[in-house]
Amino acid sequence: MRTNRRFVEYLAVIIVAVLISIGGAYVIVPSKSSSSSPTSTLDRVISSGVLRAAVPASGGLPYATRDSSGNIVGYLPDVFAELAKSLGVKLEMIDTPDASRIPFMQAGKLDVAHGTITLARAQAVSFSNPINIDGTTGAVLKSSGITTWAQTTGKTAATISGGSGEAVATKMMPGSAVTHVDGSGTALQALKSGQVVVDIDNYTYLQAAAKDDPTIVVLPTASVEPAGLMAPLGDVEWVNYVNYFLNDYESSGVSTCGCFKTTYVKWFKADPLPVVFSY
Numbered sequence: 001m002r003t004n005r006r007f008v009e010y011l012a013v014i015i016v017a018v019l020i021s022i023g024g025a026y027v028i029v030p031s032k033s034s035s036s037s038p039t040s041t042l043d044r045v046i047s048s049g050v051l052r053a054a055v056p057a058s059g060g061l062p063y064a065t066r067d068s069s070g071n072i073v074g075y076l077p078d079v080f081a082e083l084a085k086s087l088g089v090k091l092e093m094i095d096t097p098d099a100s101r102i103p104f105m106q107a108g109k110l111d112v113a114h115g116t117i118t119l120a121r122a123q124a125v126s127f128s129n130p131i132n133i134d135g136t137t138g139a140v141l142k143s144s145g146i147t148t149w150a151q152t153t154g155k156t157a158a159t160i161s162g163g164s165g166e167a168v169a170t171k172m173m174p175g176s177a178v179t180h181v182d183g184s185g186t187a188l189q190a191l192k193s194g195q196v197v198v199d200i201d202n203y204t205y206l207q208a209a210a211k212d213d214p215t216i217v218v219l220p221t222a223s224v225e226p227a228g229l230m231a232p233l234g235d236v237e238w239v240n241y242v243n244y245f246l247n248d249y250e251s252s253g254v255s256t257c258g259c260f261k262t263t264y265v266k267w268f269k270a271d272p273l274p275v276v277f278s279y
Helices: 001-027 039-046 075-087 100-104 165-172 183-194 203-212 236-252 260-268
Strands: 050-055 090-093 113-116 125-127 134-139 158-161 179-180 198-202 214-219 223-232
Touching: 039 050, 039 236, 050 075, 050 100, 050 113, 050 236, 075 090, 075 223, 075 236, 075 260, 100 113, 100 125, 100 223, 125 236, 134 183, 134 203, 158 165, 158 183, 165 179, 165 198, 179 183, 183 198, 183 236, 203 214, 203 260, 223 236
Parallel strands: 050 090, 158 179, 158 198
Antiparallel strands: 113 223, 125 223, 134 198, 134 214, 134 223
């Protein structure tokens, strides 16, 4: 009987020691799930009082350019100004070539940018809902006699580095010599000066250019893509806010000017494109 009692006491001591050890382990080693989540861009923008937006000031209108006083004006400055206003913060426009948008975003230098939504880009940055539908096409001089993509094979072309035109150039003009430039204005000037035969760029940009210059002809659209606002990858809180902003900016105007269409027409000289292009 004494032996059994000692065994029970000994076993009880072991059990208590194990429980204390386990309890201590939970106190000393915190669960990974208890770590705090990274600060959202929304929190950073509000706390700093500054919204850092990418604008391609060297790209030219309608997206962005510098006026005679050096101020950056255009479609994107107007959109980002309204976004900053909705947040009650100051807008800092950072002149950013298209090819630098994603690297700058990944490096934490930007809070928001604009671009066509592609699967490749969606692996590197997050996107808002589409702000408008755009596409990629080519423009030629009327004097070239070119009216179809088939006639561009073997011709020279210019497109923007880091833009969707790079993929279109490879697909529509295989084997052709393609010059990569830093902005839409540079590519358009290359076309007008005869340095290249085809300027591959956004449909809306080239259509606006053709309206201003009757010597330019726009080819059939090569691809159709929605355009959205870029945000740091995985920042759901910031993307949600940007989507709420766009809903108000494009329709109700309860908390914003509700003037998206007016702004778009002001710079593109046309209504926003419908979801489906007419080929």
